[in-house]
Amino acid sequence: MKKIPVILDVDTGSDDAIAIVAALLSPEIELLGITTVTGNVNIENTTDNTLRVVECCGRPEVGVYRGAALPMVSTLVPWGLQAAQIPRPERAPGELAVHPDHLPLPKAGIKEREQRAVSWIIDTLLSRPDRSVTVVPVGPMTNLALALRADERIAAKIDRVVMMGGTHNVCAPTQAAEFNVWVDPEALEVVLQSGLDVTMVSLDATSFALLDREQASAIRAVGTPPAELVAGMIENRLAAAFSGGSDQENGDRSVGAAIHDALAVCAAVHPEVLTRVEHTSCHVDLGRGFAYGDTVIGRNYRNQPLPKNCRYAWQADSAFFFRWLLELLEGAR
Numbered sequence: 001m002k003k004i005p006v007i008l009d010v011d012t013g014s015d016d017a018i019a020i021v022a023a024l025l026s027p028e029i030e031l032l033g034i035t036t037v038t039g040n041v042n043i044e045n046t047t048d049n050t051l052r053v054v055e056c057c058g059r060p061e062v063g064v065y066r067g068a069a070l071p072m073v074s075t076l077v078p079w080g081l082q083a084a085q086i087p088r089p090e091r092a093p094g095e096l097a098v099h100p101d102h103l104p105l106p107k108a109g110i111k112e113r114e115q116r117a118v119s120w121i122i123d124t125l126l127s128r129p130d131r132s133v134t135v136v137p138v139g140p141m142t143n144l145a146l147a148l149r150a151d152e153r154i155a156a157k158i159d160r161v162v163m164m165g166g167t168h169n170v171c172a173p174t175q176a177a178e179f180n181v182w183v184d185p186e187a188l189e190v191v192l193q194s195g196l197d198v199t200m201v202s203l204d205a206t207s208f209a210l211l212d213r214e215q216a217s218a219i220r221a222v223g224t225p226p227a228e229l230v231a232g233m234i235e236n237r238l239a240a241a242f243s244g245g246s247d248q249e250n251g252d253r254s255v256g257a258a259i260h261d262a263l264a265v266c267a268a269v270h271p272e273v274l275t276r277v278e279h280t281s282c283h284v285d286l287g288r289g290f291a292y293g294d295t296v297i298g299r300n301y302r303n304q305p306l307p308k309n310c311r312y313a314w315q316a317d318s319a320f321f322f323r324w325l326l327e328l329l330e331g332a333r
Helices: 014-025 043-056 117-126 142-150 152-157 179-183 185-192 213-220 225-243 260-269 318-331
Strands: 004-010 029-036 133-137 158-164 198-201 274-280 282-284 295-297 310-316
Touching: 004 014, 004 117, 004 260, 014 029, 014 043, 014 225, 014 260, 014 318, 029 043, 029 117, 029 260, 043 225, 117 142, 117 152, 133 142, 133 260, 142 152, 142 185, 152 158, 158 185, 158 260, 179 185, 185 282, 198 260, 198 274, 213 225, 213 318, 225 318, 260 310, 260 318, 310 318
Parallel strands: 004 029, 004 133, 133 158, 158 198, 198 310
Antiparallel strands: 274 310, 282 295
């Protein structure tokens, strides 16, 4: 089987942890390395959490590279919408978190690599053939945007970008924006203007990729440490969402919890999991008003034609997604 070379970029909280497990265990992925970025939690925690997951999966040879601690632009001014959120404020006592600061795993014995993420991304891509690497960013786009700005030659080495982020109908954390984009709107706009083949696995699509307690139990029954971690993260997301805490995320929690980031990993190897994809134009609102970070999907091409720069995913096959994840975990026993 020919494997897909992948760079995975994460801000590891809970659904990132599941995405990392999937990428590490997939027989279809050659995981070149994992880069971290501030997002769900700060860069210290995203890096630490990532190392814990890599060790849990028994893959210490996969390098973890620390990336950007802050967005490119949005925290430069004290009145920026993001300034009060990065780092996140302390939670109330007893308040459940969708993204715990520390994953429920032992502190890793393995260490992050010395090279920083942006320079590693550039070096790695420049060493590969043209259009050979799939980049899967499932957090803010800061690392990839900085790499593209630092060395435009890397664009020719990237086959696809399959990202988790963006929204049209389902919004969080603001009335207009999805979290990964809202943290660093300018970074995504850099990526969208790069000419790369971008598939946007949006909240609209991930709201279809819901997993429930019964499915979490089936995963736990696999009986391995990675399966135990995945099941626990699903249950944590369900419990935190039902608690009504400040970390509540989107989705119909009477059905299940959305596992956003793992769906992007699935789509990188099985595009058919995305059941409605529209090739369209997409740009990010950078106006610093109430719509800051909104992903604006092109609609009217007759009056104002714009280049189609994005494959926007609207829906996903939840049953396919669950089977894929379960089979990965079973196959690694």
